[in-house]
Structures are given as structure tokens and as C-alpha cells.
Amino acid sequence: MKLAFIGLGTMGGAMAANLQAAGHEVRAHDLRRVEGFNHWCSSAAEAARGCELVFTSLPGPDDVDKVAAELKPALRAGAAWFDLSTNSPARIRRVHADFQSKGIHVLDAPVSGGASGAKSGRLAIWVGGDRATYEKHLEVLRAMGDQPFYVGPIGAATVAKLAHNIASFSVHAALAEIFTLGVKAGVEPLALFRALRQGATGRKRTFDRLAEHFLVGKYDPASFSLRLAHKDATLALELAKELGVPMQIGRIAHDELSRALERGWIDRDFRAAMTLQEERAGVSPRIPAQALQDALKE
Numbered sequence: 565m566k567l568a569f570i571g572l573g574t575m576g577g578a579m580a581a582n583l584q585a586a587g588h589e590v591r592a593h594d595l596r597r598v599e600g601f602n603h604w605c606s607s608a609a610e611a612a613r614g615c616e617l618v619f620t621s622l623p624g625p626d627d628v629d630k631v632a633a634e635l636k637p638a639l640r641a642g643a644a645w646f647d648l649s650t651n652s653p654a655r656i657r658r659v660h661a662d663f664q665s666k667g668i669h670v671l672d673a674p675v676s677g678g679a680s681g682a683k684s685g686r687l688a689i690w691v692g693g694d695r696a697t698y699e700k701h702l703e704v705l706r707a708m709g710d711q712p713f714y715v716g717p718i719g720a721a722t723v724a725k726l727a728h729n730i731a732s733f734s735v736h737a738a739l740a741e742i743f744t745l746g747v748k749a750g751v752e753p754l755a756l757f758r759a760l761r762q763g764a765t766g767r768k769r770t771f772d773r774l775a776e777h778f779l780v781g782k783y784d785p786a787s788f789s790l791r792l793a794h795k796d797a798t799l800a801l802e803l804a805k806e807l808g809v810p811m812q813i814g815r816i817a818h819d820e821l822s823r824a825l826e827r828g829w830i831d832r833d834f835r836a837a838m839t840l841q842e843e844r845a846g847v848s849p850r851i852p853a854q855a856l857q858d859a860l861k862e
């Protein structure tokens with residue numbers, strides 16, 4: 565298939581190369597010349613002209629808006645544009661509405677897997693927008709990533725990507741505290757790493773554990789009581805204070821457990837404290853248990 569790929573940075577360049585290796589005619593464009601592409605174009609409009617399918621992989625929302633201004637007059641009705649960038653949900657929805665008036669399908673399709681995943685093809689591609697358009701081009705998506713997934717209407721994939729990334733950043737911030745605490749308390753770093761991987765949390769993928777309690781709303785009987793969790797968190801923070809190790813994330817977690825104790829949940833599972841955030845946000849993300857089990861098998 566003849567297609568355009570605009571934005572050939574670390575991620576985009578590797579994804580475009582994989583499309584070309586799969587036999588597609590990739591009309592490539594970037595602000596700087598990138599070698600290795602057989603059909604180089606001097607502008608985004610030139611790359612997109614005459615193409616049924618366009619991909620963009622750009623640094624941010626402003627860049628997407630600039631390229632959109634070039635693409636709109638160049639694309640014909642019925643064409644599809646998958647934006648692989650990590651964008652703003654509101655911005656991509658505005659672009660979608662603008663292009664829809666011309667009969668052009670815009671889909672948000674942010675990716676996850678890093679530079680190595682973009683090269684190897686071990687890449688999640690989350691897609692929001694018209695489902696029929698997603699399914700029509702599914703095999704092309706699979707030439708870039710082994711895990712394309714339709715999330716929902718336009719903007720849904722971008723929401724999923726932002727939720728994933730802030731989860732990652734939060735976990736890493738917490739892990740930095742945990743390792744500095746453990747090492748400053750005298751545990752050899754490799755021994756600490758090996759020990760933590762053997763624990764209940766270390767043995768499972770981070771998000772998989774949500775299926776056990778939070779997403780099904782199951783906090784009774786307790787697998788690990790709030791009473792014990794609060795005691796352990798208190799001991800950890802006392803140790804950190806003795807050693808002079810700041811624990812900003814740990815303090816937030818401890819405060820949340822304390823609030824749950826104030827509700828009288830002392831013998832419930834400690835994850836009942838997560839419902840405090842549901843109350844603040846005004847939303848309860850419940851999923852039927854069987855649907856979760858089916859998802860875990862995917």
C-alpha cells in the first residue's frame with residue numbers, strides 16, 4: 565500500500581522502516597533528511613498527496629496541529645490519518661471534528677514500547693476513532709506493532725496512553741524512594757532487588773493485581789488487612805525518618821491508609837483505601853469478574 569509517514573524521530577523512524585520492510589510504499593517526510601527511505605518527500609502535504617493512509621509520529625500537540633494544517637487540503641475524502649503521537653485528548657478531538665467535515669477519518673493511535681519496541685515491532689498501538697477504519701487497516705498496524713488494540717471513540721486511546729504513562733512515572737517515583745530507603749538501611753542493592761521481586765507485588769504484573777480487589781470492588785474478607793498495612797507503612801516511614809530518607813510518595817500512601825482507618829475499615833483489605841480516590845473523583849471503575857479474567861488471558 566502507498567502510505568505517508570511524517571515524523572521520523574526515534575520512534576517514527578523505526579516504525580516507518582518496519583512498514584517499508586513489510587513491502588509498503590512509504591512516502592516519508594521529516595524536518596531533517598533521514599536516509600533509508602525510497603520515497604522521500606519535501607513536505608507533509610507532498611507525502612500525503614494521493615495516499616489513502618497517513619501516519620504521523622510527532623513530539624507534541626502543537627506539532628500535530630501544524631501538520632494537520634498541511635494535511636487537510638492534501639488528503640481526499642475517505643483517507644485515514646492515524647496520529648501515533650502522544651497528544652492532548654481535547655486537541656485530537658478538535659482535529660478529528662475538523663477533518664470529519666471533509667470526510668477524512670482521523671484516529672488517535674499512541675504507542676507504547678519504547679525505542680527498542682519500535683525497532684523490534686514489540687509495540688502496543690492503542691487506537692481511538694472509527695472502528696471500521698481501524699479494522700480496515702489492522703494488518704498495516706500489525707506491521708509496526710504486535711499489539712494493536714481498539715480502545716474506543718476518538719481520544720480514548722490518548723486517555724489510555726496518558727493514564728499508562730502517569731502510572732509509570734508514579735511507580736518509578738515510588739520505587740526510587742523504596743530503593744534509597746533499603747540501601748541506606750544497609751541492604752546490598754542486588755539483594756534488595758532480588759528480594760523485592762520475590763514478594764507478592766514483585767511476582768505479578770503491576771496492573772494484573774487490580775483484578776483481584778479494586779476493579780471488582782472486593783475488600784472483604786481481607787487478603788492483607790488495613791490494620792497490618794498501616795502498621796507496616798508506619799514502620800517504614802519511621803525507618804526513613806531515622807535514616808534521613810525523604811519519602812514523599814510513601815507519606816501520601818500512609819496518609820491514605822490513615823484516612824481509611826478513620827472510616828472504621830481496620831479489618832478490611834487495605835486496598836479499600838483506594839475507594840477514597842473514587843469518592844474524590846466521582847467515578848467507580850468496576851468491571852465484572854469474568855470479563856476481567858477473560859482480559860487477563862489475552
